[in-house]
Amino acid sequence: MKKSGVTLVDVAKLAGVSTMTASRALSGEGYASEEMRTKVHAAAKELGYVPNALARMMKGGKTNVIGVVVNDLSSAVINAFVTALSEEVRKIEMDMFIYNSLGDLGHGRGKRLSQMLHGLWDGLLFVLPRMTDDYLEQLEQSASPIVLVNYFSRETTLPVVRGDNVNGAHDAVSHLLDLGHRRIAFVRGMAYTGQSELRERGYRLAHEAAALEVDPALVVGGDFSEVAGLEAGRALMDLPEPPTAIFAGNDSMALGCINAIREKGLEVPKDVSVVGFDDIPASALVQPALTTLRHPVEAMAHAAVQELVRRIQGQPGRRHRIEFPSEFIVRASTAAAPAPAPRARPRARGRRAQA
Amino acid sequence: MKKSGVTLVDVAKLAGVSTMTASRALSGEGYASEEMRTKVHAAAKELGYVPNALARMMKGGKTNVIGVVVNDLSSAVINAFVTALSEEVRKIEMDMFIYNSLGDLGHGRGKRLSQMLHGLWDGLLFVLPRMTDDYLEQLEQSASPIVLVNYFSRETTLPVVRGDNVNGAHDAVSHLLDLGHRRIAFVRGMAYTGQSELRERGYRLAHEAAALEVDPALVVGGDFSEVAGLEAGRALMDLPEPPTAIFAGNDSMALGCINAIREKGLEVPKDVSVVGFDDIPASALVQPALTTLRHPVEAMAHAAVQELVRRIQGQPGRRHRIEFPSEFIVRASTAAAPAPAPRARPRARGRRAQA
DNA sequence: GTGAAAGCGCTAACAG
DNA sequence: CTGTTAGCGCTTTCAC
Numbered sequence: 001m002k003k004s005g006v007t008l009v010d011v012a013k014l015a016g017v018s019t020m021t022a023s024r025a026l027s028g029e030g031y032a033s034e035e036m037r038t039k040v041h042a043a044a045k046e047l048g049y050v051p052n053a054l055a056r057m058m059k060g061g062k063t064n065v066i067g068v069v070v071n072d073l074s075s076a077v078i079n080a081f082v083t084a085l086s087e088e089v090r091k092i093e094m095d096m097f098i099y100n101s102l103g104d105l106g107h108g109r110g111k112r113l114s115q116m117l118h119g120l121w122d123g124l125l126f127v128l129p130r131m132t133d134d135y136l137e138q139l140e141q142s143a144s145p146i147v148l149v150n151y152f153s154r155e156t157t158l159p160v161v162r163g164d165n166v167n168g169a170h171d172a173v174s175h176l177l178d179l180g181h182r183r184i185a186f187v188r189g190m191a192y193t194g195q196s197e198l199r200e201r202g203y204r205l206a207h208e209a210a211a212l213e214v215d216p217a218l219v220v221g222g223d224f225s226e227v228a229g230l231e232a233g234r235a236l237m238d239l240p241e242p243p244t245a246i247f248a249g250n251d252s253m254a255l256g257c258i259n260a261i262r263e264k265g266l267e268v269p270k271d272v273s274v275v276g277f278d279d280i281p282a283s284a285l286v287q288p289a290l291t292t293l294r295h296p297v298e299a300m301a302h303a304a305v306q307e308l309v310r311r312i313q314g315q316p317g318r319r320h321r322i323e324f325p326s327e328f329i330v331r332a333s334t335a336a337a338p339a340p341a342p343r344a345r346p347r348a349r350g351r352r353a354q355a
Numbered sequence: 356m357k358k359s360g361v362t363l364v365d366v367a368k369l370a371g372v373s374t375m376t377a378s379r380a381l382s383g384e385g386y387a388s389e390e391m392r393t394k395v396h397a398a399a400k401e402l403g404y405v406p407n408a409l410a411r412m413m414k415g416g417k418t419n420v421i422g423v424v425v426n427d428l429s430s431a432v433i434n435a436f437v438t439a440l441s442e443e444v445r446k447i448e449m450d451m452f453i454y455n456s457l458g459d460l461g462h463g464r465g466k467r468l469s470q471m472l473h474g475l476w477d478g479l480l481f482v483l484p485r486m487t488d489d490y491l492e493q494l495e496q497s498a499s500p501i502v503l504v505n506y507f508s509r510e511t512t513l514p515v516v517r518g519d520n521v522n523g524a525h526d527a528v529s530h531l532l533d534l535g536h537r538r539i540a541f542v543r544g545m546a547y548t549g550q551s552e553l554r555e556r557g558y559r560l561a562h563e564a565a566a567l568e569v570d571p572a573l574v575v576g577g578d579f580s581e582v583a584g585l586e587a588g589r590a591l592m593d594l595p596e597p598p599t600a601i602f603a604g605n606d607s608m609a610l611g612c613i614n615a616i617r618e619k620g621l622e623v624p625k626d627v628s629v630v631g632f633d634d635i636p637a638s639a640l641v642q643p644a645l646t647t648l649r650h651p652v653e654a655m656a657h658a659a660v661q662e663l664v665r666r667i668q669g670q671p672g673r674r675h676r677i678e679f680p681s682e683f684i685v686r687a688s689t690a691a692a693p694a695p696a697p698r699a700r701p702r703a704r705g706r707r708a709q710a
Numbered sequence: 711g712t713g714a715a716a717g718c719g720c721t722a723a724c725a726g
Numbered sequence: 727c728t729g730t731t732a733g734c735g736c737t738t739t740c741a742c
Contacts, residue, residue: 005498007719018729023721030721031727048496052474054413055719058734063409073438073453074636079429086428086455095472098428098453100441117450119407119735120475141403143360226640259642281429282637285581287614362735373713378737386711410735413718474719713742718735725730 006047015043026051057120064094066308067121071101071130076252076280081127081149084301092309097121104192106132118144123308125149130192145311149304150295152194159311161304161322163295165195165277168326169202170209172275172293173247175328177210180337181245181273186214187232187257189224189249196224196249199277203247218243222253229256237264237272244272244337251276251283251292258286258333269335279329288332296324361402370398381406412475419449421663422476426456426485431607431635436482436504439656447664452476459547461487473499478663480504485547500666504659505650507549514666516659516677518650520550520632523681524557525564527630527648528602530683532565535692536600536628541569542587542612544579544604551579551604554632558602573598577608584611592619592627599627599692606631606638606647613641613688624690634684643687651679 012022017036024030025040032040043049057063066089070078082098089096099117105126123145130153131139139146140157148160176184186203189196200219207214220235222228229248233256236243246261248254254276261272268274268288276283279294303322311317367377372391379385380395387395398404412418421444425433437453444451454472460481478500485508486494494501495512503515531539541558544551555574562569575590577583584603588611591598601616603609609631616627623629623643631638634649658677666672 008721009719019719020721020730021728024728027721033727036728048498050473050498052413052719053472054409054418054474055734056721058407058409058413058719058736059721061734073428073441074434079434083428083455083457086457090457096455098455100438100451100453102438102441102445117408118405119409142405143403230640256640259640262642285585285611285614287617363737364735374735375713375737376711379712382737384737388711391712407735410718411737413720414735414737416718711742714740716737716739718737720734721732722734723730723732726728 006049007052008049010047011040011043011049014047015040062122062312063120065121066094066096066123066125066305067117068096068098068125068127069101069105069129070098070127071103071105073098073100075128076282077250077278078128080280080297081301084297085125085127085149085305087298088301088305092305094122094309104130104132106135122312123147125304125308126151128193145308147304147308147311149300150195152198153192154194157320159307159317159320159322161300161307162324163300164323164325165198166202166205168277168293168328169199169247170206171202171326171328172277172291173203173206174209175291175330176245176247176273176275176334177206177212179245179273179334181243182212182337183215183218183241183243184245184247185218185220185236185243187220187222187229187236187246187248187253189222189253199247199249215241222249224250224252226252226256229253230260231256233257233260234263237261237266242272245274245334246272247275249277251278251280251290254290254292254333255282255286258288258290269333271338273334273337275334277326284331291329291331291334293326293328295326300324361404363404363406365402366395366399366404369402370395417477417667418475420476421449421451421478421480421660422472423451423453423480423482424456424460424484425453425482426458426460428453428455430483431637432605432633433483435635435652436656439652440480440482440504440660442653443656443660447660449477449664459485459487461490477667478502480659480663481506483548500663502659502663502666504655505550507553508547509549512675514662514672514675514677516655516662517679518655519678519680520553521557521560523632523648523683524554524602525561526557526681526683527632527646528558528561529564530646530685531600531602531628531630531689532561532567534600534628534689536598537567537692538570538573538596538598539600539602540573540575540591540598542575542577542584542591542601542603542608544577544608554602554604570596577604579605579607581607581611584608585615586611588612588615589618592616592621597627600629600689601627602630604632606633606635606645609645609647609688610637610641613645624688626693628689628692630689632681639686646684646686646689648681648683650681655679 008019008022012019022040025032025037125147127149148158150162151160220232222232246257254274257274258268276290276292279292283290283292363374367374377395379387380392480502482504503513505517506515575587577587601612603612609629612629613623631645631647634647638645638647
């Protein structure tokens with residue numbers, strides 16, 4: 001089943017010229033007399049000719065297409081990166097396809113991905129990828145240009161463009177410490193992207209720098225989702241000595257925490273300060289607006305595309321790992337720590353802080 | 356510049372067989388002795404051979420790929436559709452690429468899209484597309500299979516799978532009327548997708564069915580964004596006679612309205628009820644959870660893919676237009692209308708003050 | 711079972 | 727300026 005039936009040969013035949021003339025007339029490259037050009041264009045139009053991109057690509061060896069692989073399009077963060085990448089790619093006049101692997105690379109269908117579609121694109125960008133070790137190894141041995149964006153799981157020889165999570169988290173927690181908070185909770189995300197771990201490291205380093213110990217009860221599990229944040233928040237606020245501030249592994253969980261805090265009849269930031277990570281769109285719109293950290297998405301997208309293009313063109317990569325500092329954005333969800341509770345009954349106060 | 360350098364010919368040479376044998380051994384199709392098979396596989400592995408999808412596709416005429424075109428990936432609705440489509444496509448063992456046109460089709464780069472990549476996919480799905488008339492016409496004349504998902508702007512000969520907006524809106528507004536609300540506002544979205552208009556029609560029809568008039572002051576503009584909802588909400592609540600219920604053109608604006616209502620020191624749903632449309636993920640999580648309408652996304656994705664596949668296979672389309680009723684989801688943002696204000700004597704009351 | 715030839719639709723590269 | 731030839735990497739014939 002042909003794509004559209006009509007090929008360049010048909011056009012040429014109708015126009016009464018050679019295929020080559022037709023090709024030249026249509027592509028605009030090379031010499032072609034005005035007469036031929038109009039004749040060919042007329043024929044093409046009449047037949048409804050549409051060039052077959054596949055054939056053109058095959059001939060040239062280059063497709064002028066960059067592929068972007070994600071495994072969860074519903075994530076606001078991934079979305080932001082994909083959109084920024086689209087714009088970068090458009091700037092350099094290339095095309096971009098997004099491929100949603102629907103889950104970890106290396107399992108099921110994703111297993112074959114990098115191979116199956118090989119040849120369709122000049123280079124591949126992986127955004128916040130989750131993959132098996134096997135898969136990574138396969139990628140490392142792949143001949144086609146690849147750049148990983150925000151990959152943290154393990155060391156790799158592939159070029160990586162990533163945001164700095166440790167220092168960002170450090171900044172956020174230091175800010176809370178500066179505001180007088182001493183019981184600062186951390187809500188973990190899922191382990192496998194590696195981001196949660198790095199953010200937790202920053203959280204711990206900030207405590208160390210202030211010569212403070214982290215109460216293990218204040219570090220709780222989560223999975224980066226809003227519901228997980230809600231549950232983690234409830235658990236934290238139910239603690240005998242609840243935290244006065246929560247640093248959530250990401251914004252979604254931070255929003256969940258805010259809801260949990262409200263359920264207890266407490267106010268953000270008066271009673272409890274909350275900080276997120278990622279600066280998803282909702283964070284700026286919510287009440288109170290969320291203090292958070294954001295990766296310089298546009299700059300990172302730019303760097304990733306540049307690096308990829310460099311490799312596509314066979315030039316040596318600029319750098320193996322490009323790291324971007326995250327920007328700390330102070331909004332309305334953080335404030336000075338509340339006056340310390342009258343030692344005797346911290347719980348009582350927490351319960352009915354306001355009617 | 357070759358994609359990976361090593362081709363089937365190289366593999367065959369190393370294995371000491373013909374390219375054909377190599378092809379058969381690797382693809383698993385056709386006869387090939389065990390011996391050849393292992394030999395070829397060994398050679399392929401040694402060279403790191405990866406088949407060129409482009410060449411394979413070209414030969415077969417079919418690519419086994421479905422393309423999905425969107426113009427704004429950050430939209431939660433589009434996202435939901437794209438994800439559902441991914442899963443549908445995976446079920447039928449095809450691949451799917453997403454192309455983000457970054458704005459209306461028919462302007463700038465988008466202009467060339469349908470042509471440029473022609474041949475790369477067997478069929479094209481347009482999700483919530485916005486396009487110029489020219490572009491639509493071009494699409495209608497295109498030889499390749501196309502299905503539009505949630506396209507409402509104008510009549511078209513292309514197959515369309517879409518959610519029913521009019522009846523959904525009618526249901527929502529009827530519900531509010533049943534709850535005793537008599538001043539129900541509507542917040543419009545952007546005009547160009549056509550959805551806002553249909554939802555407004557449902558809103559008006561519900562009023563007509565109840566023999567009530569719509570106060571023109573209660574129908575305000577918006578653009579489907581949360582900020583627009585906030586502004587519209589403020590404007591509405593500042594009215595001399597503010598509404599007791601707001602039906603927003605979509606969920607994002609509904610969430611904005613809720614914030615606006617809160618700013619005035621009022622409560623949802625006690626003082627004002629709010630209904631959205633689309634059931635974006637945030638709607639279920641927000642406090643109070645939003646009453647809204649949702650398209651049966653999975654069913655629609657299924658229908659769209661089936662219809663497209665049918666056309667790819669050259670079978671006649673099942674139906675030209677497939678419409679799916681939206682589901683009305685009652686959550687916590689709607690309640691009975693507050694007792695009428697002592698002074699205000701709404702004129703709407705005259706007819707048949709609620710059964 | 712395996713191989714040789716032909717060709718998918720297009721465009722570099724060279725002739726004319 | 728225009729036409730002819732060749733070939734991208736693979737697979738579908740059709741012989742052997």
